[in-house]
Amino acid sequence: MRDGHRAWLAAGIALLLGLCAPSQAQPTPGTSTWAFSPPRDSFSADSLLDLRYLNEKLAGESGFVRSNPQGDLVLGDGKPLRLWAVNTGVADYTSGPARPQWPLGPPDLARHARFLAKRGVNMVRLHKQISPDLQTTPNAAITDINLSERDAIWRTVAAMRKEGIYTTLSPYWAAATKLSDKWGIAGGAKQSAQGLLFFDETLQQAYKVWLKKLLTEKNPYTGLSLAQDASLAIIELQNEDSLLFWTVDQIQGLQRVALERRYGSFLQKKYGTLSQAQSAWRGAGESGDFPPDGRMVLLPVWELVKSPKSWPVIGDPQDLLGGHAVRRADQTEFLARTMHAFNASMVDYLRKELGVKQLINPGNWKTASSTHLNDAERWSYTPGEVDAANVYTGGVHKGVNEGWAVMPGDQFTNDSVLRNPRLLPINFKQTQGRPMLLTEGNWVMPNNFGAEGTFLIAAYSSLSGVDGYYWFATGDEGWTPPQSANGYQASQGKWIFATPDILGSFPAAALAYRLGYISKGAPVVTEHRSLTDLWQRKTPLITESPSFDPNRDSGDIAKTSSVQTGVSPDAFLLGPVQQAFGKDPAQTRVTAQTAPTPGRLQSNTGELVWDAMRGFCTVNAPRVQGVAAHFTGAPSHQLQDVGFTSENAFGAALAVSLDGAPLKTSRRILVQFATQSRPNGWSDISTSIALDDGSRVDGFLVKSIGQSPWMVQRAKLDVTINNTGLQTATVLDMNGMAVQTLDLKRSAGGVGFRFPAAAMYVVLQ
Incomplete structure (x- = not known):
């Protein structure tokens, strides 16, 4: 999710998927192009293309969205449900001061909902921040809630409901959470909140209060609380945070001590005493280990990621490396179980205390190693009903404001997934019997192959059974013209989908996907994984390609894993790839040919x-x-x-x-x-781009960003x-x-x- 989430188009964190295909030529405006300036939609009954009829008259009229035993989403009446979805922040822009370089003026939320429904959308995602806004209310108590964010949620849910559009609610993002010294959270206000929600009890209790105020108080625009409103289909517990991602190493000071004491408690429960744990580790100690305080050092996450040429054999009494392997496995288990326990406690609270009937998605993030840690991450989601990930598609983009805008002088590669199918963002290992969503995704500007995105997402989500793809993002009522990324600075928006290439190609793709016109395949791979294998980070039979976040990953593109798996990643393009946890690996089945004709x-x-x-x-x-x-x-x-x-x-x-x-x-x-x-007047020239690792790739340099x-x-x-x-x-x-x-x-x-x-x-x- 982007930084400064209220300004959906302004201050995002860049999240690109590094592609390696050859760069393609750019279209040149002129006689070969036509100007895209559609009039404001009047929603005339004479329109020959209006997909509003695909939605219910009122979202939730048949009851709460459910998951069936096969892991597919269904409506309250049991009818199949596939989600053609978008992330919207339109409610944030319906009032307030005009921005000089945004020409369209304030959007109308009701018209926005009707516009989306007409083009095949049946789900929106609201990524909000319900923790207190300390910038506007610096003296806010920890039990307060961001009232303006709640009002935007309430208004959007009400508007979408009337157009038969369901809502997914993401109410908390650690990266955007600000802490106050007055709240009594160990470590104080200067620390990042990333990772803390999984174990800090003070923050957890505050989060429960925030959720209670959000979900149980009456929405004045519907007369129902959100907990009672079946048009709210999915609740995410938190966005883009994990104890198995690199940010866990940033937990320091009193919070690091608290987490390592929890680790010590985990080890005592597992082994009986910390001395017995140390014996199992056979001398693989760390200078910071302090058993008298019940504290054992957590190794840097790199220790869970690196893959020696041959993994040490756990249980080998003659090899100290075996002790290191046991310690790594214990730490992996501890971190995964800590997240699992938090997710279980929150599901229990939402169900029993707040009466929530919505489906719950515990998380949507990635780990420090897609090969060695992603499966443990997905296992930690199992207390909820829905799995998810955020994956963006694009290429290299280097520039002064690459995280949120396209500007003159930026360098980029223009890469097509058609040339590299292994980087299709929905190449997911789906947990057997559970819905899978991609809650944030896009073919991100300045990539210019967005038209392939809607086509491929509709086709291969249908084939693999992925239940929904959420395009990111919009703050506009309808189409987004070429315009400033933040409304003030000369630039072009980066995190936009309401363009001719993408939104313009919604109707046919949404129709085919939602009505099931493209068949779901039989499972190609069903891999059974024991929990012990997860903790030991054994290489799975097949793994997803790593995604790339330029604000949190080093370098310019995703680092391709050198680990060889037993099944080619081409299998994702043949049919569903599934995994099951806590099962005998001997039950693994590869049921289709996974070595097709090359290319x-x-x-x-x-x-x-x-x-x-x-x-x-x-x-x-x-x-x-x-x-x-x-x-x-x-x-x-x-x-x-x-x-x-x-x-x-x-x-x-x-x-x-x-x-x-x-x-x-x-x-x-x-x-x-x-x-x-491209925007009118856009121009770029070929160039050679120097990457952070010293290599170079062919690409383009933006000479002019153009205009509407x-x-x-x-x-x-x-x-x-x-x-x-x-x-x-x-x-x-x-x-x-x-x-x-x-x-x-x-x-x-x-x-x-x-x-x-x-x-x-x-x-x-």
Whole structure:
């Protein structure tokens, strides 16, 4: 989650996923582009593209969202629920002083909800901060709550509820929490709050008070408390914090002493006495160990991450390294169990004390090693019902304000996931029987391949059973124009999705994903892991690629693990990859071929094909067919019923049934095509970028950030559909309103047409 979360577009922490694919050429504004300046949506009943009907009339009208035994989300009445979701902070901007470089003016929250519903959104996430705002109320008591944040939550939940949109609530982020010396928290106000909520009892008790005031007091905009409101579907306990991440080493002073005393208590319970623990460690002591005080030193997290050429054998009486291995395993277990215990206590409090019926997500963060620690992190979430992670997609971005803005002089690589499928952000190991969400994600500016994002997320979330992807973020009522990142400084926003490339390509992707038009695959890998294996950090059968946060990870890109796993990470693109905890590893099953033809991956459903060498991916299902591609190397794609041929360098095309019938017999079909866009006047030049590790990569240097409007690459696409019943082709504007008709070319097998150059939607009837 970004720093300064109230200003969603202003002061974020950059969180990019380092990609290694070759950089691609940039579109040049001019005759090859069209100006993206849609009028404000009037929500006319004459719109031919309005997905509001997919949502309930009132979110929660059938009861609380649940998880079924298969680990899928369902509505209160048991109907399947897939989340096409966004992070919104619009409620923060509905009042207050205007910002000189934000031209749109204050957004209308009710219109914002209607706008999202029309484009296929059925869930929003509110990342707020309910701890006292010490900047405005420096004398706040620890039991106070941030009332303005609560009001924004209340107003947003009420507005979204009316449009059938559910809410995920993230009320606490340690990185944004400020402490007061008056609160009696050990270590005082100057320390970071990261990690403290897992074990500091004073902070935990305050957090419970904050939650009680947030969840049990009546929302004046609905007449219900949030605990009673079924439109609030998911509650996150905390955002982006873990005792298995590097920030645990920053816990120092009195809090370090307290945590190490807890460690000592854990060891006494496990071994009987600290002397017996030291005997098990066989001399692997540390100078700071102090058994008389019940305190044992916690090793730097690096000791849990580094992977020797051969792991010491636990139990080897002749090797001191074996003692070090036991100590590392004990520390890993302690940290994981500490988080697990906190999560269990909070779930118990929410359920029994506050009467909360919502699903609970304990966390969404990563660890210091995706190979050796991520599974222990996910195990710690099991007291709640839902798992999650935050993963951003982009490339290298170096600049003075790289964490929150794009500015002249910035350097970047423009990398396409189509060239490197192992870095698809939803390549998750999902815990068996539990929903999995990506609660913050985006193809982050200045990356210019956002159109592949909606296509790939819809396709592969469907295949793997990922239950929701939350695009990050917006503070605008509708579209976000090219504009200052913070409203004051000459820059372009970085953490935005309401662009032609991404938000413009929501409808077809959301429709196909939410209605289940793309099949879920059979499990490719089901890995059973004992808890002992987690504590010993044994290499799993398959591991997720590490993500990258430039504000908390060193270097410029994610460090690729050199550890070899037993199953290729290509398996994530074939079908679901699952894990189960506390089970016999001998029960592990690999149920599909995981060594496919190099460069070409076909899902075990047969509906998805990804050719990384040629740079394209196709969806070929009865009710949805399409392609995302670098068309220069692969211009034509004939699918079961639809053919696409493009002269564009890049784009993503989808044909999806609007009446639920297969495309070959459907009487209403949406054809959607997204290309690329840049701000008007944007320019960049090729350059060589020096990375922090001394290496260099080819990339680009921003010469001009441009201005409004977006300039969109004109479509150069021919479409054929094997459906003889189609009679008309209507071009729509960005609000779904008819603007012109196209001539259909008829053949014995169906119809064909040239996609309009300056549009994104065509409806065939």
